[in-house]
Structures are given as C-alpha cells and as structure tokens.
Amino acid sequence: MRASSRRPEQVAETLRQVLADAFVREQVRDPRVGQVTVTAVRVTNDLSHAQILVMVPGDAAERARALEGLQSAARFLRGRVARALTTRIVPELHFELDRGLEHAQRIETLLGEIRREADG
Numbered sequence: 001m002r003a004s005s006r007r008p009e010q011v012a013e014t015l016r017q018v019l020a021d022a023f024v025r026e027q028v029r030d031p032r033v034g035q036v037t038v039t040a041v042r043v044t045n046d047l048s049h050a051q052i053l054v055m056v057p058g059d060a061a062e063r064a065r066a067l068e069g070l071q072s073a074a075r076f077l078r079g080r081v082a083r084a085l086t087t088r089i090v091p092e093l094h095f096e097l098d099r100g101l102e103h104a105q106r107i108e109t110l111l112g113e114i115r116r117e118a119d120g
Contacts, residue, residue: 011085012041015050015093018084022077032069034058039098043091050091053098063097070095 016038022028023036040053056066070077074093082090 007087008043008045008047011047011087011091012043012050014084015043015052015081015091016041018081019052019077022080027080028069028073028076030069030073032065033073034062034066036066036070039100047087047089047091050093052093052095054095055098055101067095067097 019038019041023033023038035057037055038052039055042051042053043049052070054066054070056063058066074095078090078093081093
C-alpha cells in the first residue's frame with residue numbers, strides 16, 4: 001500500500017522532468033509559449049489529472065497567451081509524457097499560472113507600506 005501512495009508523487013516528478021525538457025529543447029513550437037518554467041506538478045491519486053503550475057515572464061496578456069498556447073500543446077505534451085511513464089493511465093494536463101511569486105511581492109509591498117506608516 002505504501003508504494004502505491006507514492007505513485008502520484010513519482011508520476012508528478014516524471015511529468016515535471018518531461019515538460020521541463022520539452023520547454024528547454026523548444027519542442028513546443030507554438031509561438032505563444034515562450035520561456036515557461038514548471039514550478040510544481042500535482043497529480044490526482046487516480047493519476048487521471050495533473051495540475052501543472054508554471055511561471056511565465058511578461059505582462060498579464062503575455063501570460064494569458066502563453067497559457068492558451070500550453071493548453072493547445074497539451075495533447076502533444078501528453079504524448080511525450082506517455083512515452084516516459086510506465087503507467088496505463090496518462091494524466092490529462094491542466095496548466096495554471098503559479099501566482100506564488102506575485103503574492104509574495106504583493107505581501108512585501110504591503111509590509112513595506114505598513115513599516116513606513118509606523119515609522120512616520
């Protein structure tokens with residue numbers, strides 16, 4: 001039972017490696033997909049879905065276009081993943097922007113404003 005509970009983590013790591021390699025080698029030819037960094041991969045326990053968190057440089061419009069490009073390339077990428085996995089099930093890929101850095105910067109800005117108000 002213990003080995004199977006680690007399976008989603010193992011599949012997630014394989015996914016991360018395959019996707020990162022595809023982005024580095026520019027195998028995704030969609031011009032909307034520029035510099036994409038995979039920050040996290042979460043796979044459901046039944047291995048049917050994978051949530052891929054990505055960071056994309058640029059403004060909101062550029063990030064939205066990159067996400068559209070990623071969704072468009074999802075079938076191609078899923079095929080790459082299928083060749084690397086030893087499971088019968090290959091997860092559906094769902095791309096999402098990782099907003100962690102944005103949130104951290106916003107919190108830092110707010111804390112700076114609070115400090116200035118307290119000092120002033």
